[in-house]
Amino acid sequence: SIEACLFDLDGVIVDTAKYHYIAWRQLANDLGFDLTHAQNELLKGISRMESLEIILAIGGVKLTDEEKLQRATEKNSRYLALCMQMTPADTLPGVRAFLDELKKGGIKIGLGSASKNAKVILERIDMLSYFETIVDGNRITIGKPDPQVFLMGAADLAALPAQCVVFEDALAGIQSAKAAGMLAVGIGEKAVLTQADIVIPGFADFHFQDMEAAFA
Ligand code: G6P
Ligand code: MG
Numbered sequence: 001s002i003e004a005c006l007f008d009l010d011g012v013i014v015d016t017a018k019y020h021y022i023a024w025r026q027l028a029n030d031l032g033f034d035l036t037h038a039q040n041e042l043l044k045g046i047s048r049m050e051s052l053e054i055i056l057a058i059g060g061v062k063l064t065d066e067e068k069l070q071r072a073t074e075k076n077s078r079y080l081a082l083c084m085q086m087t088p089a090d091t092l093p094g095v096r097a098f099l100d101e102l103k104k105g106g107i108k109i110g111l112g113s114a115s116k117n118a119k120v121i122l123e124r125i126d127m128l129s130y131f132e133t134i135v136d137g138n139r140i141t142i143g144k145p146d147p148q149v150f151l152m153g154a155a156d157l158a159a160l161p162a163q164c165v166v167f168e169d170a171l172a173g174i175q176s177a178k179a180a181g182m183l184a185v186g187i188g189e190k191a192v193l194t195q196a197d198i199v200i201p202g203f204a205d206f207h208f209q210d211m212e213a214a215f216a
Contacts, residue, residue: 002183002215004159005102006150007131009113011044011169012187013095014125019082020044024055027075033059041192045144045170047114047137048072080117088126094203099130101208108132110153112166112176114143133157144172147180154180165211168196183215 011017021040028035039058043051052072056063063071102109110133111118118136122128133156135149142148154164166177169187174196177184186196193199198214200206 001163002107002165002212003163004108004110004154004157004165005211006110006112006153006164006166006177006182008045008166008168008170008173009111009115009118009121009136012167013092013111013127014086014090014121015092016079016083016086016121017044017169019079022082023075023079024051026078027052027071028055028059031056031059031061031071033061042171045114045168045172045176047143048076048116050143076117080120083117083121083124086121086124091125091127092202094206096127098203098206098208099127103130105208107208108157108159110157111135112149112153112173113137114140114149144170145175145179147176150177150180150182154182165215168193171195185211185214 007013010020024040024043025035035055043054049072052068099109109130111131112135114137116137118134119128133153135152139152140149150166151161154161161181164182165185166182167185167187168174168177171193174184174186174193178195184196186193186199187202188199190199
């Protein structure tokens with residue numbers, strides 16, 4: 001039976017994915033090239049510095065380590081400035097209700113995110129208190145698609161991987177969940193999240209019973 005649910009943050013709890021894209025695209029434009037929506041899709045779930053490396057490869061731009069750090073810091077400042085405009089109303093539709101249902105059902109709740117800004121953002125949208133554990137970019141040593149982030153979350157919650165359901169909008173995140181031996185719910189499109197056990201467009205029409213039925 002399902003004991004715990006582990007949630008990605010960006011693009012699952014809150015639509016920060018659009019702010020990441022704005023800030024990365026600005027960085028690319030500053031360096032003289034563009035970043036398409038499809039290219040941005042590949043950055044979801046990927047750490048800040050790894051994302052920068054991918055973007056620089058796309059643009060064929062070489063930077064020194066110091067310049068890389070500078071650009072990444074600048075990107076993060078822009079990104080955080082956009083995030084600070086958010087309010088609790090920016091929590092994605094149905095998320096709060098779904099987490100309330102999980103709580104009532106006695107399911108443990110954890111966060112599994114590559115972001116180093118996870119706590120700040122959860123505070124901003126007033127969702128921090130829902131999570132019994134937070135595994136974020138400050139704790140992990142290997143990013144998605146490696147299973148570490150979700151295995152740490154399961155261990156924190158004293159749940160077996162097979163009893164965990166992961167909610168993810170990123171290809172790398174679904175791969176991470178499956179590598180951890182967990183059930184994976186994709187948030188987005190089936191065509192993109194091919195390895196997910198089920199894919200839903202969001203939480204607006206998804207309830208505790210739907211999850212139990214899907215994995216019965
Ligand atoms: C999440 C997002 C990525 C982001 C990463 C690191 O996984 O999906 O787009 O690059 O977190 O976020 P950070 O807030 O630490 O730059
Ligand atoms: Mg995400």
